[in-house]
Amino acid sequence: MSQRDSDSKSGDRFRTVRVNSTLHEAKVPESEILVHVRKHGFCEEAVFAIKLALEEAMTNAVKHGNGNDATKKITVRYAVDDERIEITVSDEGQGFAPEDVPDPTSNDRLTLPSGRGIMLMRAYMDDVEYRRNGREVYLMKRNRR
Amino acid sequence: MPPAEHIIVTKNNGINVIEFNDRKILDELSIRELGEQLQEVAESQENVRILLNFQNVEHLSSAALGMLITLDQRVKKQTGTLKLSNINPQIYEVFKITRLNKLFEIHDSAAQALGAF
Numbered sequence: 490m491s492q493r494d495s496d497s498k499s500g501d502r503f504r505t506v507r508v509n510s511t512l513h514e515a516k517v518p519e520s521e522i523l524v525h526v527r528k529h530g531f532c533e534e535a536v537f538a539i540k541l542a543l544e545e546a547m548t549n550a551v552k553h554g555n556g557n558d559a560t561k562k563i564t565v566r567y568a569v570d571d572e573r574i575e576i577t578v579s580d581e582g583q584g585f586a587p588e589d590v591p592d593p594t595s596n597d598r599l600t601l602p603s604g605r606g607i608m609l610m611r612a613y614m615d616d617v618e619y620r621r622n623g624r625e626v627y628l629m630k631r632n633r634r
Numbered sequence: 635m636p637p638a639e640h641i642i643v644t645k646n647n648g649i650n651v652i653e654f655n656d657r658k659i660l661d662e663l664s665i666r667e668l669g670e671q672l673q674e675v676a677e678s679q680e681n682v683r684i685l686l687n688f689q690n691v692e693h694l695s696s697a698a699l700g701m702l703i704t705l706d707q708r709v710k711k712q713t714g715t716l717k718l719s720n721i722n723p724q725i726y727e728v729f730k731i732t733r734l735n736k737l738f739e740i741h742d743s744a745a746q747a748l749g750a751f
Contacts, residue, residue: 512661512662512663513663515661516661534724537692537693537724540660540693541660541693541695541728544660544661544695545695545696548661548662548695548696548697552662593732594732594733599733599734599736599737600703600707600737601703602699602700602701602703602704603696603697603700604696605696605699605700605732606695606696608696608731608732609695609696609728609731609732612731
């Protein structure tokens with residue numbers, strides 16, 4: 490429900506970038522988005538956060554969502570103004586249940602080399618929501634000027 | 635094309651002091667190469683001592699954290715020691731959020747870290 494509401498409210502403010510699901514192409518939306526973010530006066534701390542969250546979301550889409558299948562696509566939609574940036578990253582995978590992802594900071598998982606991406610996105614963005622059964626992640630960061 | 639050199643290694647009293655050529659340690663492909671280059675240093679001797687100096691590094695992803703954990707395990711296998719230094723406040727926050735500041739020995743400066751070996 491919230492997905493439809495949010496999308497209809499934002500209307501065509503959203504720009505869409507669609508890329509092949511490779512780690513190389515996954516960088517394309519990031520550079521475009523960061524140009525807009527800086528243009529709207531987001532501070533460097535916010536730029537750091539957005540860059541980090543996007544990197545994690547795109548890597549998850551390539552590896553876990555699309556299972557390293559380069560024939561699949563990743564769709565990134567974003568809307569930025571002086572108040573906030575909203576981004577959705579969608580893959581063509583099977584989806585997943587984010588609540589099933591274990592806490593990477595628990596003592597028994599602290600030395601595992603993976604599993605920290607979602608946690609970092611949640612820590613650095615003001616809102617992170619999984620939609621479409623985990624095939625789409627919504628990221629939002631406010632501009633604190 | 636050979637992989638890019640991601641690190642500069644200098645020796646200081648037998649300690650491998652490693653600086654990074656990349657300001658952003660984010661993407662999987664270069665992290666894989668970087669991990670291999672660090673692994674090579676880790677495996678170069680028993681009781682290896684490594685100081686990773688992060689003074690040039692501005693961005694770090696979860697994949698980079700994973701690579702550091704793997705390196706730490708490798709160093710421990712060689713009964714060696716790994717220390718980190720010069721991590722900027724934004725990146726230190728990443729270590730804190732993930733509780734990896736508890737796993738790694740982190741010093742404010744390279745001099746302080748070298749004195750702690």
